[in-house]
Amino acid sequence: MKILILGAAGQISKMLTNRLLQETDAELVLYARNANRRIANSDPSRITIIDGDFNDSAKLLEVMEGVEIVYLNDMNSPEATQTIVDAAKKSGVAKIIAATILGIYDEVIGEFGKWNARMVGRTGTNRHKESAKIIEESGIDFTLLRLTWLYNQEGNERYTLSQKGESFIGAQVSRQAVARLIMDIIENPAVYSNESLGVSEPNTDFPKPSFY
Template sequence: MMKIIILGAAGQIARMLTTRLIQESDAELVLYARNATNRLKNPDENRVKIVDGDFNEEAKLVEAMKDADFIYLNDMNSLEATEAIVKAAEQAEQPFLIGATILGIYDEVAGPFGKWNARMVGQTGTNRHKRSAQIVEKSGLDYSLLRLTWLYNEVGNLNYMITQKGEPFIGAQVSREAVTQLILDIVSDPNKYRKTSLGVSEPNTDFAKPSFY
């Protein structure tokens, strides 16, 4: 049976991912988050374990990752936390890491949207995510980094497009539902996405800023 660790399990995409994995797979899940037992309801006690933990608790992370096939990391904003997670994964069975980060970490967003995004995120935020991504890229893990554009919710909208590292990033928005679908696609065919950094957006959203701003 496949085992998947969801780090930051109280986040919106993480919750959507949990629901779909319960409904569409027989995977065993570990839901890891601060105060997780208070913030999360266990959807299936036979398949799901909830763990209270901080991203910086390396020993607890190693234990949670035991026998895991995949890790989904919902937030790479903290350099120290990403480092602890990567070290823990390398000590465990080296599961495939799927990490959610942000667009712009390679200066890959051009034009009016690129300028708007840089102004909104700020150089400090971009640099934090860039350095976190470098930790993953230099590790011994198999991974797929998801450079997500601006997020919104739209039930049933599973449309996404991806660009590779080194290609221009196009697309001002993408639904969380579509990002969840991409994560499931990676889990279904990890070899296709191994050691990639994917720009993730919605087709036909080459806007100067997201439509909801």
């Protein structure tokens, strides 16, 4: 299997890369701006590092050759998301797993919902909402991950999921748990097919994340 990680210099992407190297025999393409400066190639026999921009359609087409699964770590730009989707469709990519933010369906309720709306702002939420719509309407099998507020905690891989149309509950989740979830989907790509999942940590129904 060949997997492309877009935004490969991010924290979750790096955790995912390490897990894929340890737990699978997948070939990895790691794509990011200034990638060669920001990403260490720990296994040149399995890793290809590409320095590129999400809006570079020609380069995206080139790196997607033979790719089965794409993980997209950033959906802040609808224009870039459209470019990525167009390249994926032309390249025959089978699955897109994409990380976005909570609140794109006005699904975050209560005091936490009010706090989150103040912190994120309508402009940022709308950009992610538009990007999510592009992927949902792409015709490519997808899983969207609507992530709550992130923090790091080694050994904490606990996550709970909610569906589109359900209220989002949970003020935080560890990046380690998100990496575990992505691994679970990669290992069984049919799971959560064409679903938009709210991702949080169990028992974190707080008015704001504990680290704020």
